[in-house]
Amino acid sequence: MSDASGSIAAVTERLRSTLPSDAVITDPTRRAAYDCDGLLHYRVTPAVVVLARDTDQVQAAVQACMTHGLPFVARGSGTGLSGGALPHADGVLIVMSGFREIREVSARDQRAVVDPGVINLQISQRTRPDGYYFAPDPSSQQICTIGGNVAENSGGAHCLKYGFTAAHVLSLDVVTPDGDRFAFGTRAPDAPGYDVLGAFVGSEGTLGIATSATVRLLRTPETVQTFLAGFADTDAAGAAVSAIIGAGIVPAAIEMMDALAIEAAEAAVACNYPAGAGAVLVVELDGPGAEVDSELAAAEQHCREHGAFEIRIAADDQERQAIWRGRKSAFAAVGRISPDYIVQDGVIPRTALPEVLRRMKQLADDGGVRVANVFHAGDGNLHPLVLFDDAVPGQADAAEETSGAIIDLCLEHGGSITGEHGVGSDKAKHMPKMFTEDDLDTMQRIRCAFDPTGISNPGKVFPTPRLCGEVPRRHSASDDSRTPTTTAGVEIF
Amino acid sequence: MSDASGSIAAVTERLRSTLPSDAVITDPTRRAAYDCDGLLHYRVTPAVVVLARDTDQVQAAVQACMTHGLPFVARGSGTGLSGGALPHADGVLIVMSGFREIREVSARDQRAVVDPGVINLQISQRTRPDGYYFAPDPSSQQICTIGGNVAENSGGAHCLKYGFTAAHVLSLDVVTPDGDRFAFGTRAPDAPGYDVLGAFVGSEGTLGIATSATVRLLRTPETVQTFLAGFADTDAAGAAVSAIIGAGIVPAAIEMMDALAIEAAEAAVACNYPAGAGAVLVVELDGPGAEVDSELAAAEQHCREHGAFEIRIAADDQERQAIWRGRKSAFAAVGRISPDYIVQDGVIPRTALPEVLRRMKQLADDGGVRVANVFHAGDGNLHPLVLFDDAVPGQADAAEETSGAIIDLCLEHGGSITGEHGVGSDKAKHMPKMFTEDDLDTMQRIRCAFDPTGISNPGKVFPTPRLCGEVPRRHSASDDSRTPTTTAGVEIF
Numbered sequence: 013m014s015d016a017s018g019s020i021a022a023v024t025e026r027l028r029s030t031l032p033s034d035a036v037i038t039d040p041t042r043r044a045a046y047d048c049d050g051l052l053h054y055r056v057t058p059a060v061v062v063l064a065r066d067t068d069q070v071q072a073a074v075q076a077c078m079t080h081g082l083p084f085v086a087r088g089s090g091t092g093l094s095g096g097a098l099p100h101a102d103g104v105l106i107v108m109s110g111f112r113e114i115r116e117v118s119a120r121d122q123r124a125v126v127d128p129g130v131i132n133l134q135i136s137q138r139t140r141p142d143g144y145y146f147a148p149d150p151s152s153q154q155i156c157t158i159g160g161n162v163a164e165n166s167g168g169a170h171c172l173k174y175g176f177t178a179a180h181v182l183s184l185d186v187v188t189p190d191g192d193r194f195a196f197g198t199r200a201p202d203a204p205g206y207d208v209l210g211a212f213v214g215s216e217g218t219l220g221i222a223t224s225a226t227v228r229l230l231r232t233p234e235t236v237q238t239f240l241a242g243f244a245d246t247d248a249a250g251a252a253v254s255a256i257i258g259a260g261i262v263p264a265a266i267e268m269m270d271a272l273a274i275e276a277a278e279a280a281v282a283c284n285y286p287a288g289a290g291a292v293l294v295v296e297l298d299g300p301g302a303e304v305d306s307e308l309a310a311a312e313q314h315c316r317e318h319g320a321f322e323i324r325i326a327a328d329d330q331e332r333q334a335i336w337r338g339r340k341s342a343f344a345a346v347g348r349i350s351p352d353y354i355v356q357d358g359v360i361p362r363t364a365l366p367e368v369l370r371r372m373k374q375l376a377d378d379g380g381v382r383v384a385n386v387f388h389a390g391d392g393n394l395h396p397l398v399l400f401d402d403a404v405p406g407q408a409d410a411a412e413e414t415s416g417a418i419i420d421l422c423l424e425h426g427g428s429i430t431g432e433h434g435v436g437s438d439k440a441k442h443m444p445k446m447f448t449e450d451d452l453d454t455m456q457r458i459r460c461a462f463d464p465t466g467i468s469n470p471g472k473v474f475p476t477p478r479l480c481g482e483v484p485r486r487h488s489a490s491d492d493s494r495t496p497t498t499t500a501g502v503e504i505f
Numbered sequence: 506m507s508d509a510s511g512s513i514a515a516v517t518e519r520l521r522s523t524l525p526s527d528a529v530i531t532d533p534t535r536r537a538a539y540d541c542d543g544l545l546h547y548r549v550t551p552a553v554v555v556l557a558r559d560t561d562q563v564q565a566a567v568q569a570c571m572t573h574g575l576p577f578v579a580r581g582s583g584t585g586l587s588g589g590a591l592p593h594a595d596g597v598l599i600v601m602s603g604f605r606e607i608r609e610v611s612a613r614d615q616r617a618v619v620d621p622g623v624i625n626l627q628i629s630q631r632t633r634p635d636g637y638y639f640a641p642d643p644s645s646q647q648i649c650t651i652g653g654n655v656a657e658n659s660g661g662a663h664c665l666k667y668g669f670t671a672a673h674v675l676s677l678d679v680v681t682p683d684g685d686r687f688a689f690g691t692r693a694p695d696a697p698g699y700d701v702l703g704a705f706v707g708s709e710g711t712l713g714i715a716t717s718a719t720v721r722l723l724r725t726p727e728t729v730q731t732f733l734a735g736f737a738d739t740d741a742a743g744a745a746v747s748a749i750i751g752a753g754i755v756p757a758a759i760e761m762m763d764a765l766a767i768e769a770a771e772a773a774v775a776c777n778y779p780a781g782a783g784a785v786l787v788v789e790l791d792g793p794g795a796e797v798d799s800e801l802a803a804a805e806q807h808c809r810e811h812g813a814f815e816i817r818i819a820a821d822d823q824e825r826q827a828i829w830r831g832r833k834s835a836f837a838a839v840g841r842i843s844p845d846y847i848v849q850d851g852v853i854p855r856t857a858l859p860e861v862l863r864r865m866k867q868l869a870d871d872g873g874v875r876v877a878n879v880f881h882a883g884d885g886n887l888h889p890l891v892l893f894d895d896a897v898p899g900q901a902d903a904a905e906e907t908s909g910a911i912i913d914l915c916l917e918h919g920g921s922i923t924g925e926h927g928v929g930s931d932k933a934k935h936m937p938k939m940f941t942e943d944d945l946d947t948m949q950r951i952r953c954a955f956d957p958t959g960i961s962n963p964g965k966v967f968p969t970p971r972l973c974g975e976v977p978r979r980h981s982a983s984d985d986s987r988t989p990t991t992t993a994g995v996e997i998f
Binding site: 120121165167171176178188192194195196198199200202203204205206207208210211213214215219231234260299300301302303305306307359361363427428429430431432434435439443446447450451452454455457458459460461462473 | 701922939
């Protein structure tokens with residue numbers, strides 16, 4: 013029996029003795045159901061699956077792993093697109109989706125206290141009657157969990173105006189990798205002490221597992237106006253985006269789709285977007301009525317000045333939903349026009365949009381694949397869909413290569429390897445393109461402070477784990493001449 | 506020669522050999538000029554003063570301290586009110602105020618790159634012609650430095666709408682306590698990896714020294730409207746604040762002054778506030794014209810409904826400045842009506858305002874002192890000024906006691922020991938009232954990751970330094986029954 017299998021047996025025995033009998037899954041077929049998240053082409057079956065329903069159970073699982081030096085990975089609904097919840101073959105997968113009560117809603121205090129397995133959209137459904145909602149809205153919001161949103165610092169179409177998940181989490185209860193429980197954050201603005209909460213949100217499961225989240229609720233805006241604008245091409249649409257943002261208007265959302273994405277959406281949901289459009293923008297403005305009216309007029313004007321040949325303003329909620337239907341269906345819709353696809357996630361400065369889109373087209377042509385673009389144009393967060401047919405020999409490799417080349421293209425323009433899908437398993441290899449070794453090592457000082465043995469979601473985020481021990485002195489004290497390390501010289505967006 | 510004096514001599518010798526001759530001050534009289542910051546009643550003369558002018562000099566000073574195990578403290582203009590820049594008697598004080606160039610301003614990218622010694626207001630002065638400004642506006646903004654703002658995560662009257670310094674720093678170059686240089690943060694939204702930048706901002710000098718800051722610029726709002734409202738008492742003014750915020754209006758600023766603060770301001774600058782007012786509100790709204798107009802009408806209405814007997818809307822910039830003059834002079838003005846005073850800084854939920862103000866009056870009466878209130882009402886950040894006469898035996902102690910009791914009062918109402926002045930030397934003792942030992946220990950894991958020997962601004966923030974070494978296991982692996990630690994159950998604001 014190998015070391016790992018001995019530890020697995022010991023952990024399993026301990027879990028069985030402390031957890032409810034139906035909470036520990038060892039049957040290979042049932043375990044195999046958890047072998048991936050939304051990044052379907054990475055698959056690993058975990059050694060043991062724990063279905064956790066409360067904090068005590070999460071803590072018991074982590075403590076069992078800690079005692080026997082076994083890795084653990086937390087998973088919510090498994091909708092993540094970077095393989096952040098990819099299991100470890102010799103580890104425990106802790107499934108949080110059954111740990112899902114909304115514990116408290118306080119409209120007056122604009123907050124809700126929720127379990128990590130609560131579905132994102134359920135919070136808004138619960139609070140909307142009181143005039144409040146939870147702002148982060150990843151496309152998967154009907155199914156993804158708050159715990160996953162916290163781990164990945166999830167975004168969504170409306171994060172341009174309202175910020176990512178980090179801006180909406182007031183405090184967290186956490187089980188740390190050494191099996192302790194802590195509360196991170198307070199509800200006071202600018203609370204004293206270090207912002208440990210801020211470092212935890214977006215740490216992709218490498219600093220522990222959140223077991224409770226106090227989230228901020230926003231007031232439902234007084235007015236929402238949405239319009240669809242058709243353009244001849246993405247250059248014109250991109251120029252309109254720059255003009256709107258440059259005028260100081262911050263739309264709630266400003267989304268772009270190119271011709272191929274429109275074609276896919278039409279095939280799937282018959283969204284009836286402007287005929288002949290080479291690109292469309294979906295622009296949403298929200299806030300007090302007077303503000304929205306004036307911004308709507310200005311945004312429409314900017315679109316017309318940059319070549320919009322058709323603008324449709326939604327007259328009511330039904331028309332608004334019709335406009336959004338095309339955008340929201342786009343990812344799934346791509347299946348109608350291509351047997352296989354890779355969803356990429358990169359960031360570029362808004363001003364580089366036209367050039368990056370042109371070069372991306374060239375990369376696709378060179379690789380013999382097609383690329384459809386659906387993206388959060390306001391903050392330059394691209395989601396290129398690289399289309400291919402796995403049945404055609406070589407196409408999968410060509411698509412993978414094109415997808416990687418797109419990330420390099422984003423970095424070349426001062427961008428980022430990920431906008432909102434996270435690093436996970438998929439992009440750890442790209443981290444050294446964006447950060448120096450010293451930068452990565454600095455981040456991992458925090459990892460070592462919380463997870464010195466590296467059992468919390470190992471292999472994610474960092475390409476090379478740091479050996480935790482004494483803080484290394486990489487230079488002698490008299491060596492005053494080191495040049496500073498810098499992050500990639502990215503532009504502001 | 507003691508250990509410390511031996512180290513001091515060695516560090517001094519090394520500093521003299523590596524830094525310009527006028528950069529190292531050892532003369533006792535000149536050193537004594539740096540014996541305190543804005544918290545005047547804590548005074549310690551540093552062993553050595555270094556006047557740093559660039560990153561190499563900061564790094565050289567830190568490396569000298571590291572080599573000989575001597576503490577260092579960074580200081581900007583010394584305007585901090587919590588003793589965060591209080592020197593160490595056996596340590597080096599690194600004065601950053603001569604390291605003060607604005608290196609780059611990019612209006613299109615909405616950012617500026619500045620040295621840590623740049624004065625807060627200079628950024629806005631430089632960028633205003635292009636239509637941009639730097640939002641954080643502590644009262645000391647004409648003199649305080651960006652490095653100090655970063656260390657203390659400084660706020661100001663307009664942080665209600667625009668957030669504290671942390672929301673306006675995109676990246677930092679830092680010299681860490683082990684003498685290395687790192688870049689924290691990127692300019693991409695939701696960048697991958699841990700948010701080390703977020704943990705650094707507000708760490709009050711305990712994680713190293715920032716040597717360059719890339720800050721975010723905001724567009725100058727299209728319209729600004731300011732009005733002054735006079736009320737019979739603070740209860741009525743507090744109710745108006747709650748009504749305005751409760752209606753979903755987020756003013757750029759909403760400030761309250763009570764009768765004693767108004768009296769002081771009148772004595773100092775003849776601000777001509779409404780006669781007979783027991784409280785005034787200064788309300789400022791900014792944004793697009795249409796939005797501001799509609800919010801102005803609504804805010805005015807809420808004030809009238811809650812008893813405002815006089816409302817003056819500033820017709821132009823000159824009238825706006827006249828309204829602000831009283832508010833901005835209030836702290837200094839208190840000197841006109843009292844020989845001595847303590848500025849307190851606490852946070853309470855907005856809804857607790859009336860009760861807390863009443864109980865505070867009682868505390869003052871019991872202690873035989875007076876308390877004037879000037880504060881950021883929108884986010885419940887109180888700045889009680891405890892007035893006393895040091896010449897009257899016992900009054901200083903009574904004032905100190907009342908000031909401490911006010912902090913307990915804030916905590917009792919679910920608030921915080923500091924809103925924006927920081928913990929520093931002054932409030933480290935209060936930290937255990939707000940955080941459990943485990944919470945404080947969790948924060949100090951990060952301290953240990955960056956400053957394992959505790960030489961970076963020791964004695965600040967944390968009441969008891971953590972011994973850094975192996976991560977302690979505070980419980981056996983089989984002890985699954987620990988209850989979670991929690992932060993004080995503070996309300997949202």
